[in-house]
Amino acid sequence: MRLRLPDGTVRTGRAIDLSSERLDPNEVVDAVRTDSGRDADCTDSAPDTGLCIECPEPGPGYDRLARIPAPNSPLSRGELLVAVGRSRELATPVDDDLARLEARLLEREPDSDENTATLPAPSASDLREARRRVAAAGDDESRLRERVATLRGRLNAHREADDEEAAAATQSELVEVATELSEVETERVAAKQRLDALERAARRARDGREERLRIRDAIANRRRELRAYLSTELGDEFDATVRELVADARGPNDFVRSATSGTGNLQQTVVNGLAAVRIAELNAPVVLMRQPFTDLETAVQWLGTPVITC
Numbered sequence: 450m451r452l453r454l455p456d457g458t459v460r461t462g463r464a465i466d467l468s469s470e471r472l473d474p475n476e477v478v479d480a481v482r483t484d485s486g487r488d489a490d491c492t493d494s495a496p497d498t499g500l501c502i503e504c505p506e507p508g509p510g511y512d513r514l515a516r517i518p519a520p521n522s523p524l525s526r527g528e529l530l531v532a533v534g535r536s537r538e539l540a541t542p543v544d545d546d547l548a549r550l551e552a553r554l555l556e557r558e559p560d561s562d563e564n565t566a567t568l569p570a571p572s573a574s575d576l577r578e579a580r581r582r583v584a585a586a587g588d589d590e591s592r593l594r595e596r597v598a599t600l601r602g603r604l605n606a607h608r609e610a611d612d613e614e615a616a617a618a619t620q621s622e623l624v625e626v627a628t629e630l631s632e633v634e635t636e637r638v639a640a641k642q643r644l645d646a647l648e649r650a651a652r653r654a655r656d657g658r659e660e661r662l663r664i665r666d667a668i669a670n671r672r673r674e675l676r677a678y679l680s681t682e683l684g685d686e687f688d689a690t691v692r693e694l695v696a697d698a699r700g701p702n703d704f705v706r707s708a709t710s711g712t713g714n715l716q717q718t719v720v721n722g723l724a725a726v727r728i729a730e731l732n733a734p735v736v737l738m739r740q741p742f743t744d745l746e747t748a749v750q751w752l753g754t755p756v757i758t759c
Contacts, residue, residue, distance in 0.1 A: 450504035450734055450755050455490040463755040464745030474759040476500060477736050478515045481506055483607075490670065505732035510536030514729055517722035524718075527676030529725040530687060534679040536729040541678045545670040554664045571647040575740040586637035593630040600626060627705055656717030683728070690724040703734045726752050 453459045455468060466475065480502040491501040507515070512530035513524060524532075534541070555744040559570075571579075600623040609617035719741060726735050734755035748756045 450502060450505075451491045452757070453501040459635055462647050463734075464749045465756075466740075466745055466758050468740065468758050470759075472759055474516055474736050474738055475596060477502070477757055477759055480615060481515065481736075482732050488701065495529065502734070504734055507733040508731065509538060510534070510729055511733055513733060514722070514726050514731060514735065515733075516738065517726065517739060518716070518718050519722065524722070525676075526684075526687070526721060527680055529611060529674075529721055530693075531676055532677045532685045533683055533687070533729045535694075536731055539679070540674055543671045543674045543678065547668065547675065550664055550668045550671060554661060555667065556759045557661050557664065559654075559657070569650065571651055575653060576647055579647050581642050582640040583637065586633060586640050590630065590637050593626060593633055596626050597623065597630055670722065673730055678733065686728055687724055690727050694720055694724055694727075723752065740747075 450461065450463065451466075451467050452463070454460070454467075454472075465583045481504060484658055491503045500541060510532040513519070513528060514623065529708060600619055604619045606621060607619055609611075674734070719739070723741065731754040734757045737748065737758045740748070740758045742751065745756055745758065748758075
């Protein structure tokens with residue numbers, strides 16, 4: 450691999466020590482993963498002064514094994530074995546089902562193309578306000594209908610009494626109230642349509658949440674089955690590699706240093722991570738937060754992959 454530091458210094462080889470450069474290990478891993486970084490000019494004459502790493506493209510499983518120890522919570526034995534299996538491109542009985550479920554979940558995420566065209570899930574306050582508007586419009590409509598019926602009866606009475614002046618005044622008021630009633634009816638219909646749309650969106654969002662929960666549960670079950678299968682397939686090899694590493698660390702040659710201070714023993718998470726890298730098939734460099742080996746060449750030889758230490 451070829452690595453160019455931010456100051457323009459270029460280093461090459463299968464083992465590069467950056468422990469004195471104060472670089473963020475995550476930045477180093479990102480540089481390994483980034484396609485543009487691998488395709489960029491990482492020579493000392495390149496104009497770009499950012500961190501640049503030319504190396505083989507990371508394959509399956511690298512995302513879990515790129516950094517030792519893992520940056521967040523330690524990976525379980527099962528998770529490490531899944532990463533090893535992916536790096537070897539091992540097929541398992543649950544692969545097809547797991548891929549189908551993950552695709553279904555992606556399609557049903559709220560921000561997927563399928564769901565962005567629909568109304569977003571309304572809030573409880575939106576629904577309350579929509580129901581209030583429908584109720585208020587309905588009350589106004591009932592009040593105005595009663596008023597229209599009253600005015601019509603009054604108009605008929607005036608006409609029967611041949612009171613043309615009173616009939617004309619009542620007729621004018623009736624037209625005004627009927628016009629207002631028509632407007633309120635339109636408002637009520639629009640409010641009801643809006644409420645119906647919000648309730649449909651709420652049901653759709655609720656159904657979507659429930660469906661995503663069912664899919665996530667199914668994915669979790671398939672992943673448990675995946676870990677169990679790969680544990681059966683790779684567990685003995687992994688455990689033997691762990692024992693080999695611990696034995697070498699405690700042996701007379703002591704070619705593996707302690708990853709902890711003062712105890713003389715490697716942390717189990719570091720041991721497991723190193724063992725997983727050793728039995729995995731990786732081409733891209735692994736970033737070691739600590740140097741548990743006496744020298745980088747030994748690390749490369751033991752792990753079987755390029756190494757960068759930070």
